[in-house]
Amino acid sequence: MLPRLVIHLGSTYTRAFLFSSNGQKYHLIETQKELALKNPSLSVEQFKAKYLGRFEEVQVISSLKYSSGGFLEEEVFAEASELFSKLGDILVIDIGSQKTAFASGRFGKVRIGEINLGLGVSAGKILHQASVEDLATLIPYAVDLINLQNYLGKKILYPGFIPFAPEELAIEVSHAAFILAEVKKVVATKFLRNESRFILLTGEVFGSAPSLSLALFPFLQGWQPTGVTQVFVDPGGFFYSFYLLNDFEGMLSQFKKVGTLISLTHTREKREVLGDCSLDLGLNEKLKFEILAGELIRVPFREGGSGTLEISLKKEVFLGKNFAAKQEIDGGELGIVIDARGRPLPKPPLSKEGREKVRDWLEALGGKILC
Amino acid sequence: MLTYKRISIIPQTTYTVTRRIPGQGQIFCRVGQKVKAYEIIGVGEKKMGFKTLNLADLLKVKPRLIKNYLCKNIGSIVYQDEVIAKKKEFWGLREVKIVSPIDGVLRHLDEKNGSLQLEYLPKKVKIPAGVSGKIIEVEQSIVRIETKASQICGVIGAGKLKEGMLLILGRPDLPLLAKDIKAEMNGKILAGGSLLDKEVLYKCLAMGVRGVLCGGINFAHYQELTGPRGGLEDVGLGVLILEGFGNLSINQLTYEALQKINGQPVLLYGARSQLIVPHLSEQNPLASYPAKPALTSKGLLNFGILRLHQKVKLLTLNHLGLSGTIKKLNQEPTELPSGVKTNTVLVELEDGREVEVGGWDLEIVE
Numbered sequence: 001m002l003p004r005l006v007i008h009l010g011s012t013y014t015r016a017f018l019f020s021s022n023g024q025k026y027h028l029i030e031t032q033k034e035l036a037l038k039n040p041s042l043s044v045e046q047f048k049a050k051y052l053g054r055f056e057e058v059q060v061i062s063s064l065k066y067s068s069g070g071f072l073e074e075e076v077f078a079e080a081s082e083l084f085s086k087l088g089d090i091l092v093i094d095i096g097s098q099k100t101a102f103a104s105g106r107f108g109k110v111r112i113g114e115i116n117l118g119l120g121v122s123a124g125k126i127l128h129q130a131s132v133e134d135l136a137t138l139i140p141y142a143v144d145l146i147n148l149q150n151y152l153g154k155k156i157l158y159p160g161f162i163p164f165a166p167e168e169l170a171i172e173v174s175h176a177a178f179i180l181a182e183v184k185k186v187v188a189t190k191f192l193r194n195e196s197r198f199i200l201l202t203g204e205v206f207g208s209a210p211s212l213s214l215a216l217f218p219f220l221q222g223w224q225p226t227g228v229t230q231v232f233v234d235p236g237g238f239f240y241s242f243y244l245l246n247d248f249e250g251m252l253s254q255f256k257k258v259g260t261l262i263s264l265t266h267t268r269e270k271r272e273v274l275g276d277c278s279l280d281l282g283l284n285e286k287l288k289f290e291i292l293a294g295e296l297i298r299v300p301f302r303e304g305g306s307g308t309l310e311i312s313l314k315k316e317v318f319l320g321k322n323f324a325a326k327q328e329i330d331g332g333e334l335g336i337v338i339d340a341r342g343r344p345l346p347k348p349p350l351s352k353e354g355r356e357k358v359r360d361w362l363e364a365l366g367g368k369i370l371c
Numbered sequence: 372m373l374t375y376k377r378i379s380i381i382p383q384t385t386y387t388v389t390r391r392i393p394g395q396g397q398i399f400c401r402v403g404q405k406v407k408a409y410e411i412i413g414v415g416e417k418k419m420g421f422k423t424l425n426l427a428d429l430l431k432v433k434p435r436l437i438k439n440y441l442c443k444n445i446g447s448i449v450y451q452d453e454v455i456a457k458k459k460e461f462w463g464l465r466e467v468k469i470v471s472p473i474d475g476v477l478r479h480l481d482e483k484n485g486s487l488q489l490e491y492l493p494k495k496v497k498i499p500a501g502v503s504g505k506i507i508e509v510e511q512s513i514v515r516i517e518t519k520a521s522q523i524c525g526v527i528g529a530g531k532l533k534e535g536m537l538l539i540l541g542r543p544d545l546p547l548l549a550k551d552i553k554a555e556m557n558g559k560i561l562a563g564g565s566l567l568d569k570e571v572l573y574k575c576l577a578m579g580v581r582g583v584l585c586g587g588i589n590f591a592h593y594q595e596l597t598g599p600r601g602g603l604e605d606v607g608l609g610v611l612i613l614e615g616f617g618n619l620s621i622n623q624l625t626y627e628a629l630q631k632i633n634g635q636p637v638l639l640y641g642a643r644s645q646l647i648v649p650h651l652s653e654q655n656p657l658a659s660y661p662a663k664p665a666l667t668s669k670g671l672l673n674f675g676i677l678r679l680h681q682k683v684k685l686l687t688l689n690h691l692g693l694s695g696t697i698k699k700l701n702q703e704p705t706e707l708p709s710g711v712k713t714n715t716v717l718v719e720l721e722d723g724r725e726v727e728v729g730g731w732d733l734e735i736v737e
Binding site for chain 1: 372373374375526527589590591593594615616617673674686687688689706707708709710711712713728729731732734
């Protein structure tokens with residue numbers, strides 16, 4: 001096993017991962033990200049020069065067949081998703097600059113797809129799917145619609161732009177939510193499935209989010225998961241590079257574990273009792289409480305912790321097709337999140353009241369966008 | 372650290388201008404010949420359209436019989452007031468004559484409705500070189516002239532290649548106003564203003580303006596203007612946006628360059644985001660700007676390595692369009708006001724303020 005350099009050429013960023021080996025296992029030593037040059041060979045040479053003498057093998061992942069030793073991004077995505085599906089019923093979403101790739105399946109049988117919506121080069125395309133007012137509804141402050149559109153235009157010209165102002169971050173988060181809503185439509189119609197147990201969110205918008213709450217929020221709003229799901233966030237594009245090492249454990253260890261998300265489907269009025277919940281998180285006593293319609297609750301539960309969820313629901317309140325009333329749950333950085341807002345989620349109005357609602361939801365997840 | 376880099380002015384480059392000789396014309400130049408801008412390189416024919424006369428109605432005869440009354444064959448040339456059809460009435464005592472209203476060609480007779488189509492004689496048009504340079508190719512009706520030129524580069528644009536005299540309009544830091552677009556600007560390429568809106572664009576189209584250069588445009592207007600084909604769409608005039616989306620002043624460097632070439636003939640290629648300034652003589656008005664390689668080459672050209680004391684333009688919402696100088700490059704990731712952590716740089720703005728921004732939240736300006 002020779003020290004290895006993995007270079008992932010994206011449409012906006014190029015990432016390099018330097019791995020050393022002790023003869024049995026690879027260890028990630030260093031990772032770097034640069035803007036992708038128009039000429040991919042130059043990007044590769046640039047990283048090779050940077051790590052000169054520290055690697056003996058190079059592997060390149062790119063959207064076009066780069067060279068005889070190169071790997072196609074689409075193929076790596078499919079195979080890495082298969083590897084991830086060792087966990088069970090999975091969903092992987094990678095929001096890129098130009099497109100969004102997704103994979104869904106279980107235990108090695110995975111279907112993949114992609115849509116031409118992204119947060120960079122194709123940023124303007126979201127306006128064919130959603131109006132600018134729609135995008136503004138998920139922003140927790142009064143936004144100038146012209147600025148919002150101009151921000152999308154700026155991302156087309158400078159896809160590597162990092163949200164500097166809180167307003168810019170809020171636009172990005174809302175944009176991601178609407179992309180996820182579009183992905184869900186495709187998955188629901190083509191794959192005929194919309195419930196997965198293990199979710200992996202990868203891409204710059206999730207990986208660079210200031211907090212996991214802000215990574216989870218667009219997923220909750222856009223995808224609107226149902227049932228009991230465990231959510232992981234890939235903070236630095238490790239999904240692709242660790243697949244090339246065929247290192248499932250290594251891959252999982254790099255992901256941030258958000259925690260367990262419990263989402264109920266109902267159409268009840270706000271504050272109506274939906275059922276009872278009991279959480280055994282290994283404390284002195286069980287946590288027991290009523291779940292009220294419209295609530296979004298976060299219960300901190302340490303990462304690595306394992307507990308039991310018991311839930312009894314009233315009529316016409318559902319947890320999902322394949323989810324038992326009593327089951328094991330895992331902790332994470334956010335812990336346990338119970339989403340009792342119903343499905344489909346109510347669309348916040350484009351008003352002060354709507355903005356307050358979005359702010360409340362964000363705060364319930366433990367996150368906020370300072371403005 | 373690599374970041375975005377913009378080259379606003381390329382003072383010395385070569386550009387190939389294509390001239391088409393319309394219709395069945397004549398070309399007066401040959402490959403290798405040097406030409407001046409005012410020299411006529413060919414004469415072409417411009418089609419002027421058709422005129423239709425309903426002879427059956429005018430002569431009061433059945434359409435299928437009308438050919439019997441024609442005095443000229445189809446395909447022959449006729450001149451204004453020349454008789455093209457006649458009919459005798461009252462046992463030959465009176466003659467009704469139809470004369471040609473134009474100089475033209477009898478193109479087609481429709482025996483179903485008795486109408487005669489007359490084509491105007493094509494008008495001869497002289498084609499000047501328009502630029503000084505060397506003829507590098509002469510095809511059937513195409514002449515290609517290689518000329519020395521300067522180039523002003525924008526960020527986005529739209530429209531096909533348009534030619535005209537450059538006219539500076541308004542201030543570089545205030546939006547263009549529709550009321551400032553006047554009839555005498557017909558055929559001109561206008562430059563100025565910080566924002567180009569729909570109203571101004573419509574007024575430009577109405578006044579026959581060939582192109583507009585401006586600091587910024589709102590993304591929604593740009594999308595409306597270009598449609599799904601983006602900048603390649605022929606929008607009726609050339610549009611070149613020099614700074615980006617939003618209300619953005621034209622940067623000082625570019626504006627000074629535009630002032631130097633005010634009144635000169637220019638070529639605006641919106642789809643390529645370029646303004647080409649052919650050199651009228653050996654003197655290059657933009658010679659004082661540092662020489663840069665052509666933008667078409669691949670590689671590091673649209674990116675540059677961030678260094679201390681570099682001039683940069685900020686892209687962040689709070690400082691959009693402001694320029695400054697790199698004062699410090701931070702080695703460790705720093706948290707931005709949004710909470711996102713990234714490699715940052717300290718920029719000293721022109722007004723003396725200092726701001727720390729992400730290394731990819733700016734562009735190097737040269």
